[in-house]
Amino acid sequence: MAEVLVLLDHTDGKLKKTSAELLTLAKRLGEPSAVFVGSGVDVALPVLAKYGAEKVYVAELPDAADYLVVPTVEVLAATVEQAHPVAVLLTSTPAGKEVAGRLAVKTGAGVLTDAVDVEAGEGGKPRTTHSVFAGSYTVNATGATDTTIVTVKPGSVAPAAVQGAAEQVALDVALSDLARSAKIVSSEPKQSTGRPDLTAAQIVVSGGRGTGGDFGPVEAFADSMKAAVGASRAAVDAGWYPHTLQVGQTGKQVSPQLYVACGISGAIQHRAGMQTSKTIVAVNKDEEAPIFELVDFGIVGDLFQVLPQATEAIAKR
Amino acid sequence: MDIVVCVKHVPDAQGDRTFTESDKTVDRTSVDGLLSELDEYAVEEALKIAESHEGSTVTVLTVGPDQAGDAVKKSLQMGADKGVHVSDEAIHGSDAAATSLVLAEAIKKIGSPDLVLTGMASTDGTMGLVPAMLAERLGLPMATYASEVTLDGSTVTIRRDGDTATERIEVSLPAVVSVTDQINEPRYPSFKGIMAAKKKPVETWALADLGVDAGQVGLDNAWTTVESFTARPPREQGEIVKDEGEGGTALAGFLASRKFI
Numbered sequence: 001m002a003e004v005l006v007l008l009d010h011t012d013g014k015l016k017k018t019s020a021e022l023l024t025l026a027k028r029l030g031e032p033s034a035v036f037v038g039s040g041v042d043v044a045l046p047v048l049a050k051y052g053a054e055k056v057y058v059a060e061l062p063d064a065a066d067y068l069v070v071p072t073v074e075v076l077a078a079t080v081e082q083a084h085p086v087a088v089l090l091t092s093t094p095a096g097k098e099v100a101g102r103l104a105v106k107t108g109a110g111v112l113t114d115a116v117d118v119e120a121g122e123g124g125k126p127r128t129t130h131s132v133f134a135g136s137y138t139v140n141a142t143g144a145t146d147t148t149i150v151t152v153k154p155g156s157v158a159p160a161a162v163q164g165a166a167e168q169v170a171l172d173v174a175l176s177d178l179a180r181s182a183k184i185v186s187s188e189p190k191q192s193t194g195r196p197d198l199t200a201a202q203i204v205v206s207g208g209r210g211t212g213g214d215f216g217p218v219e220a221f222a223d224s225m226k227a228a229v230g231a232s233r234a235a236v237d238a239g240w241y242p243h244t245l246q247v248g249q250t251g252k253q254v255s256p257q258l259y260v261a262c263g264i265s266g267a268i269q270h271r272a273g274m275q276t277s278k279t280i281v282a283v284n285k286d287e288e289a290p291i292f293e294l295v296d297f298g299i300v301g302d303l304f305q306v307l308p309q310a311t312e313a314i315a316k317r
Numbered sequence: 318m319d320i321v322v323c324v325k326h327v328p329d330a331q332g333d334r335t336f337t338e339s340d341k342t343v344d345r346t347s348v349d350g351l352l353s354e355l356d357e358y359a360v361e362e363a364l365k366i367a368e369s370h371e372g373s374t375v376t377v378l379t380v381g382p383d384q385a386g387d388a389v390k391k392s393l394q395m396g397a398d399k400g401v402h403v404s405d406e407a408i409h410g411s412d413a414a415a416t417s418l419v420l421a422e423a424i425k426k427i428g429s430p431d432l433v434l435t436g437m438a439s440t441d442g443t444m445g446l447v448p449a450m451l452a453e454r455l456g457l458p459m460a461t462y463a464s465e466v467t468l469d470g471s472t473v474t475i476r477r478d479g480d481t482a483t484e485r486i487e488v489s490l491p492a493v494v495s496v497t498d499q500i501n502e503p504r505y506p507s508f509k510g511i512m513a514a515k516k517k518p519v520e521t522w523a524l525a526d527l528g529v530d531a532g533q534v535g536l537d538n539a540w541t542t543v544e545s546f547t548a549r550p551p552r553e554q555g556e557i558v559k560d561e562g563e564g565g566t567a568l569a570g571f572l573a574s575r576k577f578i
C-alpha cells in the first residue's frame with residue numbers, strides 16, 4: 001500500500017490536534033507515516049501510535065524551530081525521495097502552506113491548499129474538496145503528479161483512534177546553507193486570553209464596528225457559552241481587538257458549529273472567514289445588513305441591549 | 318536598492334466571481350478586474366523603502382492576460398518606476414507552480430534585485446503559495462507575513478504577528494519578503510502620479526523572451542486538476558426577530574433549541 005506522509009505540527013514533541021486529524025485522513029489514502037522534525041519525539045510517539053502512524057520518520061534537529069520552514073522542507077524532500085508517497089499532508093497554516101510551496105518546487109509535486117476534505121480518488125490519488133470565493137463555490141480537485149501535497153484546514157475531520165506500529169525511522173539529512181537563512185531572532189509570547197482557540201472553537205462570537213470599541217458585552221456573552229471571541233477587520237483596524245483574532249479573508253477562517261456576528265455588516269471579505277459555519281446567528285440594528293442573508297437566526301436590535309439580556313438568560317439556565 | 322514587486326490582477330471580489338464552464342479556470346472576463354488589494358501593500362512598502370534609500374528603483378512585475386496590464390498601470394500611478402508584463406496565450410490556466418516559474422525567470426531577466434516583495438496571498442485564488450515557490454525557484458531566503466520591514470545594510474528584519482507570539486525574523490539580502498495588510502496604508506495615486514505613469518516604461522514579454530517552454534506552463538501542464546466546481550446553494554435565511562425588549566431572551570431560546578446551551 002502506498003505511503004502517505006503527514007508533517008507533524010508540534011512544540012517540543014507536544015502535538016497539535018491537527019496532527020491526529022491528518023493521520024486520520026492519511027489512513028483513507030494509504031499507510032500513514034508521520035514526519036517529525038525537531039526534538040522531543042518520545043512525547044509524540046504514543047499519540048502517533050494511537051492515531052495509526054505505521055512509521056515515524058524522525059529528523060532530530062534541535063534548532064529547527066529557530067528558523068523559518070526551510071529545514072523542514074529539506075527533511076520532507078528527502079523523505080519524499082525515499083518513500084515515494086502518494087500524498088504529503090500538512091496543516092493549512094501560513095507555515096504549512098509555505099512548506100508546501102517550497103516542497104512542491106523541490107519535488108515537482110502538485111499542491112492543493114485549504115482542503116476541507118480528502119478522500120482516495122482515481123488510482124489512489126487524493127481527491128480534495130475546497131471552498132472558494134468566500135464560500136460561494138465548492139471545488140473538487142486532484143493531483144496530476146505521482147505525489148500530491150495537500151494542506152488541510154484544521155477541524156476538517158474528527159480524529160479516529162486506530163492502532164499503528166509507530167516504528168521509528170531515523171533520518172540523516174544534511175541541510176543546505178539556505179536552510180538556516182531566515183532566523184527567528186526574537187519571540188515575545190502573547191498573553192493568553194484563557195478563551196478557546198479561535199480556529200478550533202466549537203462556538204465563535206465576533207464583534208464589529210457596531211461595538212463602538214466596547215467588546216464587554218460580546219466577551220461576556222461568549223464566556224457564557226465558553227466561546228472564542230473574534231472580530232471584524234473594522235474593529236481590528238480601529239485598534240479595538242488584536243489582528244490575530246480577525247475573522248475573514250485576511251484573518252482567520254473559522255468553521256465552528258455556531259458563529260454569532262454582533263455589530264458586523266457581513267462584507268464579502270468577512271464572509272470569506274465564516275460562511276462555512278454550521279449555524280450562523282447575527283445581532284445587528286440594521287435590518288438591511290447583508291449578514292442577515294446568511295443567518296439561521298437573526299435579531300434586529302442593539303447589541304448593547306440584546307447581548308446582556310441573552311447572557312443573563314443563559315446564566316439562569 | 319533594486320526592488321521588484323510581484324503583483325496580480327484579480328477579479329473584483331464585489332462582483333459575482335465564477336469559473337469558465339469549458340476549462341474550469343477562474344473566469345477573468347465577466348467580472349471587472351483590479352490590482353489585488355493585498356498587493357497594494359507590497360507596492361506601498363517598496364515605495365517607502367525606495368524613498369528612504371536614494372538611488373532605488375521599484376519595478377512591478379505581473380503575469381497575466383492583456384487586462385493584467387492595469388495592475389502594472391495602477392502600481393506605476395502609485396509611484397513605481399517601471400513595469401514588466403509577461404503575457405502569453407500559453408500561460409492561460411497556469412497553476413501556482415507554473416506562475417512562480419514565469420515570475421522567477423522574469424525576475425532573472427530584470428536583473429538581480431536586492432529585494433523581491435509580494436503580497437501575502439491573492440484575493441482570488443487565496444492559496445498564498447506563489448511567494449514561497451518563487452523563493453525556492455530563485456534559491457533565495459524568504460521572510461513571510463511581515464507586518465513591519467526594517468532594512469539595515471544587507472539585512473532585512475521583519476516583524477510577524479503570530480497567534481501565540483510576535484516574532485522578529487532576520488534574513489540577508491537578496492531575499493523575498495511577503496507583507497500582510499497590517500504593514501501600511503497604501504497611497505492613492507495622485508493626479509501627478511497618474512500623469513507621470515503615462516511616461517513610465519512598461520515592457521511586455523512573452524514566454525520566448527524568458528526562455529520558458531510553453532510545455533512547462535498552462536492548463537494542460539498543471540500539476541493539479543480541478544475536477545468540478547459547484548455553486549454552493551445560497552443559505553436559506555432563517556428566522557429574523559425584531560428586538561422589542563425580548564430579543565436577548567429570544568436569542569437564548571434559539572440557542573437552547575439548538576442545544577448550544
Ligand SMILES: Cc1cc2nc3c(=O)[nH]c(=O)nc-3n(C[C@H](O)[C@H](O)[C@H](O)COP(=O)(O)OP(=O)(O)OC[C@H]3O[C@@H](n4cnc5c(N)ncnc54)[C@H](O)[C@@H]3O)c2cc1C
Binds near residue numbers: 251266
Ligand atoms: C483586501 C481586503 C481584505 C479584507 N479582509 C477582511 C477580513 O479578513 N475580515 C473582515 O472582517 N473584513 C475584511 N475586510 C473589510 C471588509 O470589507 C469590511 O470593511 C469589514 O468587514 C467591515 O467590518 P464591520 O462589519 O465590523 O463594519 P461595518 O461594515 O461598518 O458594519 C458595522 C455594522 O454594525 C451595525 N451596528 C452598529 N451599531 C450597532 C449596535 N449598537 N448594535 C448592533 N449592530 C450595530 C451596523 O448596522 C453595521 O451593519 C477586507 C477588505 C479588503 C479590501
